[in-house]
Amino acid sequence: MIDHAHDLASVRDATERLLTAVGKLDNASVTHPSRLPGWTRGHVLAHLARNADALVNVLEGRPMYASGEVRDADIERDAPRALDLQLADLRESAARFQEAGDAPADWSRTVELRNGVTDSASRVPFRRWAEVELHHVDLGIGYELEDLPAEFTEREIDFLADRFAGHPGVPSTRLTDGTRAWSTGGDAAGGPEVTVTGFPADLLGWLAGRRTGAALTADGGPLPALPPL
DSSP states (O other): OOOHHHHHHHHHHHHHHHHHHHTTOOHHHHTSBOSSTTOBHHHHHHHHHHHHHHHHHHHTTSOSSSOHHHHHHHHHHHTTOOHHHHHHHHHHHHHHHHHHHHSOOOTTSEEEOGGGOEEEGGGHHHHHHHHHHHHHHHTOSSOOGGGSOHHHHHHHHHHHHHHHTTOTTOOOEEEESSSOEEEEOOOTTOOOOEEEEOOHHHHHHHHTTSSOSTTOEEESSSOOOOOOO
């Protein structure tokens, strides 16, 4: 059962961690490359701010973005800004998201995200939590996958395993950290199940496209190749 109020509080905490860490940067370091190909840290920060506003749109029944082109243009426009402007935008957009989340609403309703993807409104706060946590790591400023809250890591592994379930080209795969286990893949071609074992951070990094999977072990076949998110 999704607890949207709990997740909204988790978003708030994650955002405060992010703002504290980014506040220690300077204008020059914002222009440095992030861990995402082709994006500076400024691009990541701009995306996080615009994503908060986009999810407000989702919660309030509007299209998430006017278009993919507008989304990309807004990020390019905002990426070069000075640190103080980036921080102010992050704070203000985060506050708008929290305000939208605190408004009385039917959290069981279905909402539409990008590219025709739909989900329960109750899942939107967790989606925002994932944006804040993973992109904090993407900044490359000392916050690593191992630093993520354990609850978030477990739930995001579950979310991504479900996303790849039944995906063409991904064999039946069992993921385990030695204590917990998840299932994913299972394309129409069938075939034996592959068991992938590793620490939670490494499993999440592989599923989220942040790590190659080199630290994981695969039994029953090679480490599956995952499609991009």
